[in-house]
Amino acid sequence: MNKIWLVAKETYRREVKTWSYLLMIFAPFLFFFLSFGIGMMTASNSDGNYIGVVTANPALKQAVKKSDDFDNYATKAKAQKAYKDEDIDGYVLVEQNNNQLSATYYSSEKMDDDVKSELMANLHAVQQQLNLSQAKLTAKQSQVLATQVKFKQSVKHTEKKSFSSDPVKQISFWALLIILYMLVITYTQVTAQDIATEKGTKMMEVIFSSMPGGDYFTGKILGIFGEIVTQVLIYVIGFAGVYFAAPYIDGFSGVFKQYKPMIDQAIGNLASWGLLFTIIGLVLFIIFAAFCGALVAKSENANKAVGPLSTLMLIGFLFTLNMSTSGDTMFAQVLSYVPFLSSFVMPARVIMGAASNWEAAISAVIALAATVGSFIWIRKIYPSLILQTDDVGPWQNFKRSLLN
Amino acid sequence: MLKIEHLNKSFGKTQVLFDVSLNVPDGRILGLVGKNGSGKSTIFHSILKFVDYTGKISIDGHTFSAKDYDDIGYLPEERSLMPKLTIADQVSFLASLKGMPAKKVKEELPDWMSRLAVKGIPMDKIKSLSKGNQQKVQMIATLIHQPKLIILDEPFSGLDPVNVDLMKQLILEEKRQGATIIFSDHDMRNVEELCDDVVMINDGRIVLNGPVNEIKNSFGLTRIFVRTDKGVAELMTLPGVKDVVLQNNGVKLLILKDEKYGKEIFDTLSAGQYIQTFDQEPPTLDEIFKMKAGARHE
Ligand SMILES: Nc1ncnc2c1ncn2[C@@H]1O[C@H](COP(=O)(O)OP(=O)(O)OP(=O)(O)O)[C@@H](O)[C@H]1O
Ligand SMILES: [Mg+2]
Numbered sequence: 001m002n003k004i005w006l007v008a009k010e011t012y013r014r015e016v017k018t019w020s021y022l023l024m025i026f027a028p029f030l031f032f033f034l035s036f037g038i039g040m041m042t043a044s045n046s047d048g049n050y051i052g053v054v055t056a057n058p059a060l061k062q063a064v065k066k067s068d069d070f071d072n073y074a075t076k077a078k079a080q081k082a083y084k085d086e087d088i089d090g091y092v093l094v095e096q097n098n099n100q101l102s103a104t105y106y107s108s109e110k111m112d113d114d115v116k117s118e119l120m121a122n123l124h125a126v127q128q129q130l131n132l133s134q135a136k137l138t139a140k141q142s143q144v145l146a147t148q149v150k151f152k153q154s155v156k157h158t159e160k161k162s163f164s165s166d167p168v169k170q171i172s173f174w175a176l177l178i179i180l181y182m183l184v185i186t187y188t189q190v191t192a193q194d195i196a197t198e199k200g201t202k203m204m205e206v207i208f209s210s211m212p213g214g215d216y217f218t219g220k221i222l223g224i225f226g227e228i229v230t231q232v233l234i235y236v237i238g239f240a241g242v243y244f245a246a247p248y249i250d251g252f253s254g255v256f257k258q259y260k261p262m263i264d265q266a267i268g269n270l271a272s273w274g275l276l277f278t279i280i281g282l283v284l285f286i287i288f289a290a291f292c293g294a295l296v297a298k299s300e301n302a303n304k305a306v307g308p309l310s311t312l313m314l315i316g317f318l319f320t321l322n323m324s325t326s327g328d329t330m331f332a333q334v335l336s337y338v339p340f341l342s343s344f345v346m347p348a349r350v351i352m353g354a355a356s357n358w359e360a361a362i363s364a365v366i367a368l369a370a371t372v373g374s375f376i377w378i379r380k381i382y383p384s385l386i387l388q389t390d391d392v393g394p395w396q397n398f399k400r401s402l403l404n
Numbered sequence: 405m406l407k408i409e410h411l412n413k414s415f416g417k418t419q420v421l422f423d424v425s426l427n428v429p430d431g432r433i434l435g436l437v438g439k440n441g442s443g444k445s446t447i448f449h450s451i452l453k454f455v456d457y458t459g460k461i462s463i464d465g466h467t468f469s470a471k472d473y474d475d476i477g478y479l480p481e482e483r484s485l486m487p488k489l490t491i492a493d494q495v496s497f498l499a500s501l502k503g504m505p506a507k508k509v510k511e512e513l514p515d516w517m518s519r520l521a522v523k524g525i526p527m528d529k530i531k532s533l534s535k536g537n538q539q540k541v542q543m544i545a546t547l548i549h550q551p552k553l554i555i556l557d558e559p560f561s562g563l564d565p566v567n568v569d570l571m572k573q574l575i576l577e578e579k580r581q582g583a584t585i586i587f588s589d590h591d592m593r594n595v596e597e598l599c600d601d602v603v604m605i606n607d608g609r610i611v612l613n614g615p616v617n618e619i620k621n622s623f624g625l626t627r628i629f630v631r632t633d634k635g636v637a638e639l640m641t642l643p644g645v646k647d648v649v650l651q652n653n654g655v656k657l658l659i660l661k662d663e664k665y666g667k668e669i670f671d672t673l674s675a676g677q678y679i680q681t682f683d684q685e686p687p688t689l690d691e692i693f694k695m696k697a698g699a700r701h702e
Contacts, residue, residue, distance in 0.1 A: 003501055006497075006500055006501060007501075198486075201484045201485065201486055202482045202483075203480075203484045203485055205452075205454070205478070205482070206478060206479075206480060206498060206542075206546075207501065208452065209473070209478035209480075209555075210474075210476075210498070210501035210502050211470075212453075383454065387449075387454055389482070400415070403415050403416040
C-alpha cells in the first residue's frame, strides 16, 4: 500500500510540475478574466442603473420601492440631477389630474420593454383603484368587479420530454456535457501519454522488480485521479470565488442576482446524479486510456492508441448534444445503460426528467460494475502489456500479453 | 539461497525453458551463459514473477512474495532511465520503491557516484549523461538499497574495458558484503574471472551446471599448447589427438581425447629436441561453451 502511494505521488508530482498541465488548468481563468475585463470596460456604464420615478401617489411609491428597476425621487429637480450625474438612466414623471394618471419618461433612450411593462402594470393597478373609488360602488359591487379569472395549470407531458424550454435544465445540461467532455478528452490523453512514455523508456522492468505490476497500475490511476481532483478543485474554488464575490462586484451583482436561483438549481442538478456519473465515467475512460497507452511500443503512438476511446466519447457527446432537440428517444433510453455512454446520456435524461432515480441508480450500478471489472482485469494483464516492448502493433502486443 | 526447480516456460505453443533446475547458494556468484535466445532473460523474468511458469522458484526456502521485492536488486537487459529526471530524483524514486528513505539516498548517492566514476552531480538531468554513465547510474539504482539477491542481465554490455573492470570490482565488493549474485553474459572470460558457479544453457535446456573449477577439471587436461616446427598433418597422427588448432603466435593447440596421452606426446615431441613451450591445461569455459552450444553460435 505504501508503494502504491509512492507511485501515485510520483505520477502526480511529475505531471503537475509540467508547463502544459499548468497552462491547461489556468487557461480558462485567463480567458475568463480577459473577456470579463474587456466586457467590464465596454459595458461599464450601461449596467445596474435605475429609473427614477417622481410621483405623489402613495400606492405607486410603495410599488416603486419594492421594484429592483425603479427608485423614488421626491421632486423632478432631484430626479433631473440624478439623471445628469448618470446615477439613473432616466426618470418618469407621474402626474395625477382628476383621477387620471399620466406618465412621461425622460431619457436619452427608449425604455426597455420589460421595465416598461412592469411600470405599466403598476400604473394600471393604481389607476384601477382610482377608478373604483371614483365610481363609489357598494361593497358588493366592488367585490364583483374585483373577481378575477382563476388560472390553474394542468400540464400533462404527452409530448416528448425535452428541456429546450427550461433554462435551468439547459444550463445544467450544457455544463455537465462540457465538463465531462473536457475532463475525458484531457485525461485520456494525459493518461495514455504518461503510460506510453514510461513504457517507451523500457525501465518498467526495474519498477516491476520492486513491486507487483498490478499495484503499480493502481498507483498510476490514483495519481492521475489526483490530477483530476486538483483541476476540479481549482475550478470549484475559482467558481466559488466568483459565486460568493459576485454580489459585491459593481455592475456584476445585478446580473448575478438575476441568475443566482438558476445557477443554484443547476448546481443542484449537477451535484446529484451528474457528479456520480461524471466520476464513474471518467475513471472508466482513464482505465481504458491506460490500457491503450500500455498497448503501444512508442510514446508517439499514444494519441493514436486512444483513438477508439476518443471515438466512443465523441459518440456519447454528439448523441447527448442531439438529445437537446430530439429529446428522450428509445435509442437514448438504451444507451443510457451502456457503460462509457451512460455517463453522458443518463444524467441528461435525469435532468430532462425522463429518467427516474431508480433508472439512474441501475445505470450507475452497471457502469460501476463495468469500471470495477475492467479495473481488475486490466490490473491483471497490465504488467505483461507493459513488458511487451517489441514494436509489433497493439493487437499483437495484446495477444502476446495474454500468453505470458 | 535462490533455488529453481523444474522450471518450464512456454509462450503460447513455443516452449522456451525445459526443466531448468539450479541453485545459487548464499554469498556466491553464479554466471548464466548461453547463446542469444537460449532463455537467460526468461529465467530472470520467472524469478521476478514477470511471467507465469510451471515449476518452483524459492528464495531462502519460500516462494517469491511481496516481502522479497525489497531484498532484490535487478539490472534488466534493456537499460534505460527517465531522461527528464535528475539523477537524484531517479535514484531516489527507484530506491524508495525498495523501501529506502529518500534522505538516506541523498546522503549516499554522491559517494556511489564517485565510486563508479560517474561524471556529474546528483542534480544533473539523466539525459545530460553519456550512455555509459547512464548505465552506471542504473547500476547504482540497482545496488544502493543493499539487496541480498542481485540479478544482473548482461551487466557489462556496452561498457568500455575500464568500466567493465570497475563493474567487476563492484560485483566482487557486493559479494564480499554477503550478497548472492546471479548474472548472465555471453563472454566466458567474465564468467571465468568472477563466478563461483556456472550454468550453461542451450535452447532452453541446462547443459552444464556446477562450480567453475570442477567443470573445467571434469574435462581433464585435454589441451596442449605447444611451440613446434611439426606441421598440422604430422601432429594429427600423434596418439590421442582429436584436433589441431593454429594459435596466433605460432603456438599450436592440440585437443586430446584424454589427458593421459599428454606424457606420450611430450616424449614424442621432445625426443632429442628443445621445446620452448609445452603447456597442458583444461579447456577454457569458452571452449566448453562452444562445444556444448554447437559450433554455430554467435
Ligand atoms: N514475451 C515473449 N513472447 C514470446 N516469445 C518470447 C517472449 N520473450 C522471450 N521469448 C522467446 O523466448 C526465447 C528466450 O528468450 P530470452 O530473451 O530469454 O533469451 P536470452 O537468452 O536472454 O537471449 P539474449 O542473449 O539475446 O538476451 C527466445 O526464443 C524469445 O524469442
Ligand atoms: Mg537476454
